[in-house]
Amino acid sequence: MxxxxxxxxxxxxxxxxxxxxxxxxxxxxxxxxxxxxxxxxxxxxxxxxxxxxxxxxxxxxxxxxxxxxxxxxxxxxxxxxVTEHEDTQAVGLPTVYGRESVDLWVAWWVRDPVRVVRTRTLHGWHMVRTHLTSSLHHLAEAQAASGNGLGAPEIMQYLGAPQHLEETGLSYRVLDVRLRDTGEELRLGQDEGDGVRYSWTTSRRGEYEFCLQALRAGPASLAALWLLRHPDQVRQVLDWAVDHETLLTPARTDWQEELASLLGTLTDQERKEISYLLRDRISALGRPVPGVPL
Incomplete structure (x- = not known):
């Protein structure tokens, strides 16, 4: 560095x-x-x-x-x-989970030595960082205007190719976008409270579909997903599963109760017709039916 x-x-x-x-x-x-x-x-x-x-x-x-x-x-x-230099720019990207702090690893170099001397550009990273900051803000605004989010794939797509600063003779490109822990960062886009649409990028559609399937699969799938993200909480998950057995075990149905409930909704005429059909069916099976001679 x-x-x-x-x-x-x-x-x-x-x-x-x-x-x-x-x-x-x-x-x-x-x-x-x-x-x-x-x-x-x-x-x-x-x-x-x-x-x-x-x-x-x-x-x-x-x-x-x-x-x-x-x-x-x-x-x-x-x-x-004219050697290649590497520096980093801290950036805060908006997501549905809050701000995601990342480091942009940037390679920059002198493309035009004469222009560098003529403009007296002694320190290149300051010029590159200024241009990069402006480009990121423009990219974030363009993505927001089109209803899309801004994430690592979009940054690499637009800034992974060489960017030329013709006025100073410098060039740069973004090499990688990596997660970071703490530190000063350039905040891009709007926070979660200003609208979720800024957080969902095309690259996160798969993540969205996965979460949707987990929700549809019910509490058991969500408990397994939680355990996957927090493997140190096995005991807590097991205790929760025991306390909420009714949620994890599908309710058993009694066909007799369901049939009785259905018969209760029928009219007298409908019940009489069903009783005749049932009587004839039982009689055909050779079973004795009250009122029907063998």
Whole structure:
């Protein structure tokens, strides 16, 4: 992790320009680039601009400077750090369970060394964090306006690709979204009390369906789910199951009681017709029926 208060993206070289040019060419390094400025204010670049291979296809930065020559008349020489840096931004995401604290792991790098020197961007993480904060707020507002929530999948979808800060020559992308415990964080969206619709994202539909099935399955399913989330409370769950046996055991039905209840709702004529049908059926089985000769 870098300390943004002390990390500098470029340093003014003390050696003569020609020696810096030869040093860079002989070293073959990709960790730093050489930016030179002549007396007329024109800039020259020696070295490949920083662009991590896994960040995607390389896109040349705008206004790409020409390579310097050994015989040039240069007034200033700068060594620019073009390695990839990693920092984190704490974010609070709204969910139906309350605020979810996460860390956004961010990779950032110098995409245009000349632009960094020209704009005197000494500390890159401050610029990246400012742009990231603005992007997150815009993303949260757009998701809310469309009736969707903002979670880790949405952040990775929109900010996982390289984001270019053309005005300063920097680029960044979100590498990962991880849960965190405590600390200062950027709060996005609205709290649960302002509306549940901001909390349910597309990625949580499966979680919703699972909870719905657990509720439909009844108290036994909910008790098992509780025990799964709290395995240290086996005794409490067992005590609850014993005290609420009627909830966990389906009620037994007595067909005779149900039939008697049904007959009680019939009219006299309906009961008489059923008694005739029942008498004929019993008689056909060879059983003696009162009033019917064998």
């Amino acid at each position: 870098n300390d943004p208060s002390t990390e500098r993206l470029y340093h003014r070289a003390a050696r003569p320009p020609w020696r810096e040019i030869l040093s860079h060419r002989w070293s073959g390094t990709r960790d730093w680039s050489l930016v030179l400025r002549d007396a007329d204010g024109d800039y020259f670049l020696l070295g490949v601009p920083g662009e991590p291979e896994e960040a995607g296809a390389y896109v040349p930065p705008p206004d790409e400077a020409a390579a310097p020559g050994l015989g040039g008349d240069y007034a200033e020489v700068f060594r620019v750090d």
